[in-house]
Amino acid sequence: MLRGRRTLERMSLRLSTVILPVRPWHAGGRDQWVRAERLGFHTAYTYDHLSWRTFRDGPWFGAVPTLTAAAAVTDRLRLGTLVTSPNFRHPVTLAKDLMSLDDISGGRITLGIGAGGNGFDATALGQEPWTPRERADRLAEFVPLLDRLLTEGAVTHHGTFYSAEEARNIPGCVQGPRLPFAVAATGPRGMKLAARHGQAWVTTGDPKLKEDGTPEQSREALRGQLEKLDKVFADIGRDPASMDKILLTGFTPEGGAVLDSVDAFVDFAGRHQELGFTELVIHAPIPDSDFAADETVFERIATEALTQLDD
Template sequence: MRLSTVILPVRRWQEGGRDQWLRAENLGFHTAYTYDHLSWRTFRDTTWFGAVPTLTAAAAVTSRLRLGTLVTSPNFRHPVTLAKDLITLDDVSGGRITLGIGAGGNGFDATTLGQEPWTPRERADHFAEFVPLLDRLLSEDSVTHEGTHYSAVEARNIPGCVQRPRLPFAVAATGPRGLKLAARHGQAWVTTGDPKLFEAGTPEQSVEAIGGQITKLGAACEAIGRDVAELDKILLTGFTPEFAPDRGRPLDSLDAFVDFAGRHFALGITEIVIHAPIAGSDFAADEKVFEQIATEGLAQLGGAS
């Protein structure tokens, strides 16, 4: 069992941004992630910094904490340039980077570069080409690829990742094609639950839905002869019915979190990710309770980070 956090890039580095990453390490979180977006939802017209520079800065001031994206997507990334950034980031961090990666959605990132938003099928098509190519770019010194959506011509990535054969992928997926990519290329799988249940569903329905996703992941692994136990299973919190407005939230108290986390660890989830509090946002929470969860939560569940 692992407990990790998400630090959204909404604070200037010299005005609290740096301190958040140091605090995450000092509190004992396994990994601190950040979102890889150009902007996001209610933060669209407020401060929002880039993921790769933020993680590079975080790598320079921490020494034990794993770092990662949750998640990067093809919406505004190209595998060739992303691979170069990731290899550099893995080097700066001394091999502490995990790449959370997903197909993306129809948020601001989908149209900022001037393109029309992709349909779900088009997103899946891009993702199906993006992930295997990125895998090769991070594993091989020179890659040439001519695809439907992406090309690479003798793309050099020397010396490669510190982590061998490459840094780990945490693939966010719930559909059949995405789960196949997670089974084949992932070292971890990421879920946020079933979005259709967020407002009107119950916690019990949500747990059942996540259990169903894990079963489908197992089937995708079995189809290629892989043991699903090899993959970490990550729950990014904040999007299940427990976090809907006007409900008692899992971050309201240590006991509430332990109850929430225990139900999901029992399903087979191996890592739970909670958002660092941001006042006045959907992720507002009591800072003292957040720290108590970080330092005592796993012990209450009988696990260790």
């Protein structure tokens, strides 16, 4: 495990995982987070949804209590959401949860945040689903307000979508000046938010290419996204190298095949490292689902793949 962690740091390419909250804590859920630390992953994320796609009619647990429990059974592993959205969150209450999580974990929390989609979360509170523009409008107000809530002692804000009246988050985050934001965005407005407020940028690739595109087309699309991000950084005078670039795998044309073998993952990782990604995130296997994979291969990828890439 230690050898793998040293390799990740030396290469500036990190390997992280996503643990979907589908297992009861005392029936396999706890073990997954403990294993993620043992395997040397940089971060273990979870999805922040009320339910999600094909898992809608099965077990699905809340992100904040899951991460709280994970923080209590791990010591070094970073923890986070990938991603939280305004679909059912409010900046004031989320800030309080995040500050508490950062305290409980000893400063190991990363907030992945994005505009959200039009899935089950979009209507679970009884509202009509927002259009892409409406989601972008809300995120544009949500992120700066959340930034203030996590860095200022008292915040008052009366906006178009969100309000705060002398909201207090004392003593603030363990990580200073606040816990890091990983902003998921592919459009210009979202990329500007990432550049101004984020410590990392997240993408899943071009969704139009997942079913009918080729790996080469996908890499070209990702290269285009990274070039757009660089331009946004140049426009505001920030060094693009100051931001991590995270690829959540499983949604490019390769799909779950990147976990078929260590060699397949090494090839995939090398090609995307060349594009400029600094962190790759793979899903922990879930049997009989879109994320089914061989557990032994998954563990070998965690402990061996980036060492082979370095060779």
